[in-house]
Amino acid sequence: MRFESQLLTGRLVKRYKRFLSDIILDGSGEEVIAHVANSGSMMGLKDEGLKVWVSPSNNPKRKLKYSWEMLEVGGAMVGINTSRPNKLVEEAIEAGRIPELTGYETLRREVKYGQNSRIDILLEGPNDQLTYVEVKNVTLARQQGIAEFPDAVTARGAKHLVELGDMVKEGHRSAMVFLIQRDDCDALTLARDIDPKYGKIFDEAIAAGVEVYAIGCRLTAEEIIADRPIAVKC
Known part of the structure; x- marks a missing residue:
């Protein structure tokens, strides 16, 4: 499965209210809110500062422009988007x-x-x-x-x-x-x-x-x- 758009990298600030996360994008330094398509606890995968990948969307009907797709923890790549x-x-x-x-x-x-x-x-x-x-x-x-x-x-x-x-x-x-x-x-x-x-x-x-x-x-x-x-x- 190839991603529809190029993923952006950033650093996790926090995950909250189960389906929301604050992420600081690399390069621009902009802090954005990304959708978290995962209802689980995400144990061990939500520490501040983790490197993350988000997918952007240009759909004007979407409430949030970004979706959190993956992260790196302990040298491992982990996919957290349960719609995939x-x-x-x-x-x-x-x-x-x-x-x-x-x-x-x-x-x-x-x-x-x-x-x-x-x-x-x-x-x-x-x-x-x-x-x-x-x-x-x-x-x-x-x-x-x-x-x-x-x-x-x-x-x-x-x-x-x-x-x-x-x-x-x-x-x-x-x-x-x-x-x-x-x-x-x-x-x-x-x-x-x-x-x-x-x-x-x-x-x-x-x-x-x-x-x-x-x-x-x-x-x-x-x-x-x-x-x-x-x-x-x-």
Whole structure:
């Protein structure tokens, strides 16, 4: 996925009200407000002075001109914009980078299913074969090389696991794909201390037949590509 416009670099002042951040742009020294498309805690990713990348927009209807896209922490590049993962996983599936999810005739996004939900990706094959794919963005890493999910209590994430299990009971395939949007991790585990209930429901979903995959990203100021398998150790 290539960025639509050239990213600008800056330094983080603070993140606040969940969806806002103050950033001082390099070069001009201008302090701007950037949208934070991330409802998680962003643990370890919001210290003052971190180098960040923002995308500008010329859309006059937008309230904020800038969106916070990436940051650098401890030598690692991390993508925090949660509007990107579905597209990144879609590209990975179509490029055959998640072999277990290849061979389907069509791929659709945001299809209604379950209890008033929308599945991130629905794969459709011959003979009405359906695979429901839920995508989760992962940015937390408290141990070197180990990505963790979630970084905050996620009732919505638990609900999605239950609904994926329901699809398996109806005779379909279901898969959870964790997108590790950072370039310094080679394994994924659950942050069970942060959300024990999610961990319990995750175990129940696996027992019910929900498949789990993880894929890592290569991040630059020009593009993000989900291109390498990540070991799942949950």
